[in-house]
Amino acid sequence: MRRHRVWTGKLALVVMLSLLTASWVFADARGVTKDGIKLGLVLVKTGPVAALGLPNGQGMVDYMSYLNEQGGINGRKVEVIWEDDQFEAPKSVAAVKKLIHRDKVLSILTTGGTQQTIANLEQINEFKITNIPNALVREFFDPLQPYIFAMGATYEAQYQCIVDYIVDELKMKDPRIGVVYEKKEYGKISLDAIKERAAKYNIPVVAELVLPTGSVDASSQIMALQKENANIVITCTLLPATITFLKSGQKYNYWPTVFGFNWATDDMIVKACDEGAKNYIGVNFVGAWSDETPGIKLARDLAKKNNREVGLTSLYINGVGVSWLFGEAMKRAGKDLSPESLKTALETLKNYETGGVFPPVNYSSTSHAPGEMVKFFKADVPNKRLVSISDWRKPKELK
Amino acid sequence: MESSLLYFVGLSVSGLAVGSLYALIALGFVLIYKATKIVNFAQGEAIMVAAFICYYLVTLFQLSFWVALPLTMLLTGLLGVLSERLVLRPMLGEPVFSVVMVTIGLSIFLRSLAGIFFGHHNYVFPSPFPAEGLRVGGVVLSYTHLWSMLASFVLMLAFFIFFKFTNMGLSMRGTANDQDAVALMGVNVRRVFALTWGLAFLIAAVAGIFLANVMVLNVGLAFVAISAFPAVILGGMESVPGAIVGGLAIGLIENLAGGYLDQVIGGGVKDVTPFVVLFVILMIRPYGLFGQEEIERV
Numbered sequence: 001m002r003r004h005r006v007w008t009g010k011l012a013l014v015v016m017l018s019l020l021t022a023s024w025v026f027a028d029a030r031g032v033t034k035d036g037i038k039l040g041l042v043l044v045k046t047g048p049v050a051a052l053g054l055p056n057g058q059g060m061v062d063y064m065s066y067l068n069e070q071g072g073i074n075g076r077k078v079e080v081i082w083e084d085d086q087f088e089a090p091k092s093v094a095a096v097k098k099l100i101h102r103d104k105v106l107s108i109l110t111t112g113g114t115q116q117t118i119a120n121l122e123q124i125n126e127f128k129i130t131n132i133p134n135a136l137v138r139e140f141f142d143p144l145q146p147y148i149f150a151m152g153a154t155y156e157a158q159y160q161c162i163v164d165y166i167v168d169e170l171k172m173k174d175p176r177i178g179v180v181y182e183k184k185e186y187g188k189i190s191l192d193a194i195k196e197r198a199a200k201y202n203i204p205v206v207a208e209l210v211l212p213t214g215s216v217d218a219s220s221q222i223m224a225l226q227k228e229n230a231n232i233v234i235t236c237t238l239l240p241a242t243i244t245f246l247k248s249g250q251k252y253n254y255w256p257t258v259f260g261f262n263w264a265t266d267d268m269i270v271k272a273c274d275e276g277a278k279n280y281i282g283v284n285f286v287g288a289w290s291d292e293t294p295g296i297k298l299a300r301d302l303a304k305k306n307n308r309e310v311g312l313t314s315l316y317i318n319g320v321g322v323s324w325l326f327g328e329a330m331k332r333a334g335k336d337l338s339p340e341s342l343k344t345a346l347e348t349l350k351n352y353e354t355g356g357v358f359p360p361v362n363y364s365s366t367s368h369a370p371g372e373m374v375k376f377f378k379a380d381v382p383n384k385r386l387v388s389i390s391d392w393r394k395p396k397e398l399k
Numbered sequence: 400m401e402s403s404l405l406y407f408v409g410l411s412v413s414g415l416a417v418g419s420l421y422a423l424i425a426l427g428f429v430l431i432y433k434a435t436k437i438v439n440f441a442q443g444e445a446i447m448v449a450a451f452i453c454y455y456l457v458t459l460f461q462l463s464f465w466v467a468l469p470l471t472m473l474l475t476g477l478l479g480v481l482s483e484r485l486v487l488r489p490m491l492g493e494p495v496f497s498v499v500m501v502t503i504g505l506s507i508f509l510r511s512l513a514g515i516f517f518g519h520h521n522y523v524f525p526s527p528f529p530a531e532g533l534r535v536g537g538v539v540l541s542y543t544h545l546w547s548m549l550a551s552f553v554l555m556l557a558f559f560i561f562f563k564f565t566n567m568g569l570s571m572r573g574t575a576n577d578q579d580a581v582a583l584m585g586v587n588v589r590r591v592f593a594l595t596w597g598l599a600f601l602i603a604a605v606a607g608i609f610l611a612n613v614m615v616l617n618v619g620l621a622f623v624a625i626s627a628f629p630a631v632i633l634g635g636m637e638s639v640p641g642a643i644v645g646g647l648a649i650g651l652i653e654n655l656a657g658g659y660l661d662q663v664i665g666g667g668v669k670d671v672t673p674f675v676v677l678f679v680i681l682m683i684r685p686y687g688l689f690g691q692e693e694i695e696r697v
Contacts (some may be wrong), residue, residue, distance in 0.1 A: 212670055214614075220657030223410060224658055271523050
């Protein structure tokens with residue numbers, strides 16, 4: 001009788017161990033089931049900077065819904081869980097924890113801006129969270145961060161392209177550059193990049209002036225620039241400050257050619273400044289809302305279909321683009337979709353076209369760097385929008 | 400005019416113009432402090448809410464700006480009365496610190512509510528003023544600033560008369576001085592408080608509408624109120640003319656620092672200068688230029 005009990009116990013143990021092993025071997029990857037994929041999204045939805053996060057996140061969500069309507073990813077429907085971090089790093093860390101541990105998402109489309117992504121770096125690596133942050137700093141791809149894929153030209157590349165454009169396209173006899181920047185990390189990086197590039201062409205930078213976001217007026221900056229006879233102004237300021245600058249310039253009848261980077265290159269600038277934006281030229285690593293490329297047409301259709309009140313069109317396009325890349329990677333990963341296979345699939349993108357949303361995308365197992373390409377846009381004042389005036393271009397190789 | 404003199408005059412005029420916006424914001428702070436001895440941290444939110452109300456009256460209801468302006472002032476004033484009735488009145492008699500904390504709570508509440516009702520996007524306010532500046536002998540002034548200067552002056556005059564010559568104005572001053580004494584003399588302190596909040600929010604409406612004309616309109620507009628704080632301290636927390644003079648002075652100092660020092664010392668001096676002034680004033684004349692030193696006899 002006792003022998004019989006021992007044998008029964010041993011058999012039960014073997015059965016339990018076999019079941020455990022089987023469940024481990026055949027378990028779904030995190031966030032992936034037979035007919036569904038869960039993805040996370042951490043972006044600001046409320047608060048003073050919500051205007052940046054809302055269109056971006058809506059673009060991502062709308063593109064995933066579009067993929068679902070097309071039959072999903074290899075038969076699986078995508079669900080996006082959007083957590084609001086209010087643009088605060090601690091809240092972003094908590095949101096990522098929630099998405100990974102409670103919601104068990106496959107990955108997170110974006111962990112937001114620079115500070116949020118840096119704060120999440122440990123979790124990103126530990127839980128293999130493949131993501132495309134909304135940040136343009138070198139630290140995210142140089143040296144290689146295994147799960148971060150940079151999309152969007154760095155500030156350095158954007159301003160190098162701008163100075164190249166001044167030399168090659170404006171062909172001014174006596175260009176005198178004034179720089180208006182924000183005293184933040186991106187402003188300082190940008191200012192240094194402009195000075196370095198201008199020095200290579202022997203173009204004088206005659207003024208360096210600070211203009212913070214939230215400024216009521218830019219009169220003193222305008223007057224200082226006029227005093228220095230700056231005929232080109234390069235702004236390294238976000239959209240609100242750039243708008244304040246252009247409005248103040250119009251007031252003073254000061255009409256230099258004004259350049260701006262991606263965060264200030266949006267249709268909103270023409271809507272807000274009207275005639276004041278007539279000499280504005282911006283660069284961006286996403287196409288313009290007015291472009292007639294297939295990707296941008298799709299973005300416009302998605303916004304219309306989902307009744308989106310798109311404030312900042314460039315960020316909506318960016319959101320569509322990020323989801324586009326994730327969608328493609330998930331398709332390429334096939335049925336065995338997992339955090340690791342998603343990353344590997346993204347690394348297979350070579351000269352990948354997104355229909356004009358982004359420049360051709362290239363990643364590899366050794367480089368997650370962005371293409372460092374931008375397009376130039378000019379204000380179309382009567383139609384209150386920006387229009388493309390160039391194709392994708394990179395900074396020139398200078399000796 | 401010689402170019403260096405023109406530069407100085409130009410900077411000064413544009414500084415005074417920006418200062419007039421600060422003055423309008425400062426006026427709201429001062430009114431509430433004058434009557435209740437409370438710094439209202441929700442003043443910035445009142446500014447932002449007012450700007451949104453006006454924006455929607457003009458864009459959604461297609462009202463003319465000049466109709467929307469008084470309507471916004473009225474609606475925002477009512478919001479002030481309502482805020483006092485629902486949020487501040489239950490705190491009557493409580494320590495000042497607790498009441499100040501309640502105003503912080505009110506600011507968060509109003510900001511969140513604004514996000515829900517008005518949205519979190521950036522909006523372009525349909526300005527009724529010409530975008531080109533007004534040129535007088537080489538000096539440029541925007542029409543928006545011209546109107547805000549005019550509004551500051553008119554409001555200063557109106558409040559001066561109100562506090563000096565009307566019964567309600569006297570009641571407000573008395574309430575600020577000694578709530579118990581004026582209550583014993585038959586002044587309805589609660590009514591005074593409600594009116595004060597209503598007036599402060601009404602002024603916030605004027606400030607908000609002018610600010611929305613020169614900036615991008617979003618919920619972040621509330622934070623502009625911080626820029627006016629040095630003006631309040633400079634002028635004196637209890638002085639209506641002080642708020643106006645303080646606002647104009649801060650605008651002037653800020654612009655001159657921007658025009659002369661930003662390039663020499665390094666970027667950002669313009670924005671630091673008002674706070675340097677604030678520190679200096681707090682050290683040498685903590686009750687401000689127009690404030691009254693409190694002397695307690697023991």
